[in-house]
Amino acid sequence: MINTETTPTAYLTEETSPVSLMQNSNLNPAPFELFKSIRLFDSITLKEIQNIGLMNRIDTKFVFHGELLPRLLHQLTNYYNILEIEDSRIFTYENIYWDTPHFSFYHNHHNGKLNRYKVRHRRYKETSATFLEIKFKSNKKRTIKQRMSVQDLHNKMPSTENMFLKQRLPVEFHHLQPSLFGTYKRITFASKKSNERVTIDFDAQFQNPESSKKVHLKKLVIAEVKRPIALASSLFLDIMHNYRIHTSSFSKYCIGCSMTAPEQIKTNRFKMQLRGLNFIELKDNHKWN
Structure with missing residues (x-):
């Protein structure tokens, strides 16, 4: 089963920072074979x-x-460069997602609404x-980030950051609160040709800010191709097609x-994805336990 954990309720206060809560979740070391590949x-x-x-x-x-x-990375080696900072090639991302008290951003995604927003600290x-x-x-399925x-x-949102949001979000999204903590490791590649x-x-690990319930996805990999136009050719997309891995509308925020x-x-729209995650996490493979 997917690894879940519920700790005693820890409502957010000025003394209980999101950073300290996330630091209590120790990410797994990457498999040695992955280090060799990158x-x-x-x-x-x-x-x-x-x-x-x-x-x-x-x-x-x-x-x-x-x-x-590891097999996928082997096929990419000659065609992509990897981001390296101070001899590191695997990086940890820490996120705090913000939403309205009624989870408006989440439900807009759940209900399939386009022209939708997501707000986070990273x-x-x-x-x-x-x-x-x-x-x-x-509504043209483009992602625009500010x-x-x-x-x-x-x-708590400082006044300068709150002003940044109010200048860019519709008025119904002006009162936000932390809705999810999330951490994961990332490797970033840039194509040599395009x-x-x-x-x-x-x-990936997720934690609810109020209940402190945690979920740890130890075996899941989420790959994302980012291009200026949809028609551009991509070796990565071709490889995914050859492996018969289909595109996904997976959202770390919504799944978390x-x-x-x-x-x-509401979770009805994501039931198939949740079943798929459960299948991945249950699949036995010693390298990713």
Whole structure:
């Protein structure tokens, strides 16, 4: 079964920071075979990959079991560069997602509404860079991201950050609160031939801010291809097609909420995805236990 844990209720206060709650969840070390695979790639610097931008883009997602990852990386080695910062190639992302008291962002996604928003704080643990981000999914299925640099993760929205949100969000979304904590590891690739990025996320953990219920997805891999236009060719997409892995509308935020707060929200739309996750987590593979 998917690894879940419920700890005594820990409502957010100024003394109980999201950072301390997330630090109590120790991410698994990456499998040794994965470390060997990523060392075969040519590297790209943070500055170089930032030049690719892609704040306005088309996203294509896939989910699969971690046992496939070493084979997949072997096929990518000669065609993609890997992000490297201070000799690290695997990075930890810490996120605090924000929503209305009635989970409006979540339910808009659940109900299939386009022109929808997501708000989060994100900290890149290895560099300590932290941002407040707004992601907008348009009715043309483009992802548009706006963000501002901030000092740290917060459990209350500072006035300057609140103003940033109010200037960019409809009025019904002006009163937000923490709705989910999430951490995961990420590997980032940039195509050598085109304006394309590929991210590989794994070892995801989610925690409900109020109940402190936790979920740990130890075997799941989430891959995302980010391109400026949908028609651009992509080796990664071709490989996924060859493995018969279909695109997915997987949302870490929505799945995290569905698994840690099912009594507060609708989950019908995600039942098939939740069954698929359970199948992946139950599948026996010693390298990803």
